Amino acid sequence: MSGLGDGPLLRVEDLHVEFPTEDGVVHAVDGITYEVARGRTLGIVGESGSGKTVSSLTTLGLTRTQGARVSGRISFEGKDLVTLPDRELRAIRGNEIAMIFQDPLSSLHPFFQVGTQLIEAIRAHRDVSKAAARERAIELLGLVGIPDASRRVCEYPHEFSGGMRQRAMIAMALANEPKLLIADEPTTALDVTVQAQILALLESLQRELGMAIVIITHDLGVVAEMADDIAVMYAGRIVETASAKEMFAGPEHPYTWGLLKSVPSLSASRDVELVPISGQPPSLIRRPSGCHFHPRCPYAQPDHARIDPHLEPVSGNPAHHVACLLQSEQRKRLWAELAKGATPEQAREAVGLPAPETDLARTGA
């Protein structure tokens, strides 16, 4: 991933997050490494249960109270957020790193005015008077595009529409001009026209304030619009990272292909069949052996159930990493076939790969 210059703002190194439960240990995040440079946007894509949210909650220390076992390093401006004492972490959380969540209604307190909640966020980190904080709250609401901010600052969350609540959440996140904003599915609960407004708002704020953004989503359209770099997560691991352009032009991992091929496109003909990824996402307690994706992978070979692939640079592009046991040449040819509209079975035959041994993934059960 890019991010040269004066070093990355955030660097996550070999992060593991495990939750011991009655049924066994949930391996939510399993050794992920990524960087975010100042002013850049990283998109983390994955399905539910892929560990994308847990990894960012851990960045803010929000998994500490849940009995999670965390190992690895999260360096933010020279501090390791994994080992930082609670008090120091609190000074960073909401100040230098802020987060916005998927559901704006449940992230705002229903009993307090929006303004009161904003003032609290400001005064938690800044030694300013209530009146000054209130001025700032109004300014922030105006900045995120809430009309008549000086009046609406006194309203309660239920008086705001869904889009306005998300704007208020963004205002709160921006209150202390964070260097890093983590946006976890910021538009999933919103309608398309409102989603477009919120994404445009995030982009313009990023330009103005120069903050870095980590955007977590399952929507490939959203990352294509927002992200400079993309990391694809599956079963607690990053399986592919690349610049946004690379990721869409020449994806390397079969899971990424699956994601790209299973979403209908606005401009595609109706006759194009969607190619779903067969089977279900795996349990994070009893994970598949070897490559975690092998039970669902149409190109899996017998030894893929044994060997655990590492994230390695793609030949010819050191900024593009993939964790896949297929040979680079095979992957390139497979994607070329898929891009032409071949089904995974046709692509496999064209490249001369034998069919996977276990067909259990295809039973749908």
Place this chain on the structure above:
Amino acid sequence: MSAEESLVQVRDLVKHFPITQGIVLQRKVGAVQAVDGVSFDVRRGETLGIVGESGCGKSTTARLVMRLLDATAGEIHFEGRDITRLKGAELKAIRREMQMIFQDPYSSLNPRKTVGAAIGQPFAIHGLLEGKAERKRAVQELMETVGLNPEHYNRYPHEFSGGQRQRIGVARALALKPKLLIADEPVSALDVSIQAQVLNLLREMQRELGLTLIFIAHDLSVVRHMCDRVAVMYLGRIVEIGPGDPLYDFPRHPYTGALLSAVPVADPQLRGERRELLSGDVPSPANPPKACRFHTRCPKAQELCSQEDPPLQDKGTGTEAACHFPLAREELAEIGVRSAR
């Protein structure tokens, strides 16, 4: 259009939900105009898509057609017969012909009933296949059709994943071999990789069984993929309706244009292309704008738009739109409708 071609005809359908005040003596102080004068036909064997943002009345329309709600005014014809005010046994008989798949596969299945019982329930309600073995065989056949393992007949819903539960919903809906299937946001609660499984299943079922489908979704890409014709709703009205290709390639209503330009496209090359964003939020359906309901947010609105309600008219490019000043082809690129060729 003649009644033979269309399975469902909806005319001037209206549904107002009263807003009341007072606890003991309730009096009506207003009405949420959820659906306000909607007319459309669904032809046999086709898929009609209904798109729109939350609160536009798409689910209410579906429930009205299903007769799960009673219409305030208007008519619904099914196979040429007026079903708007049917009651009792007649209503029950017509319900066999139409079935629904719901959005949330978690709350639409009874957690205490086995999957076999859930799928067999329609037979029980309508007094069909009384024999135990006979019913079990039919249910297992259905499970097989929708890609579930028939051996899981005695399992409970919690043992299934979201995608599988939605398959159970499809099997249950298909049990009585309905003519009309209404799918209300059938994939929006599912993960991306699972969505395609359910969409493909619906398409396959339609082809095999010759079903007529009303497909409701907010995701425009999914609707394009699934539907022959598409109706776009805004604040309880249809603002544009027509076959998928012209509607997506050359939308005439500015709202359709705005919706299309708002969809994020999975292609970073297209980034930075400026597009027009609608400002503000959808007005309250309890107090919708007068005349054209979109005029308060419409970039093309003029004085006429706030005075006269535009009728749904054929605009000569394949779709019918309710607009005084429909979009011209030159404007499409300007507002960023990317599917325009």
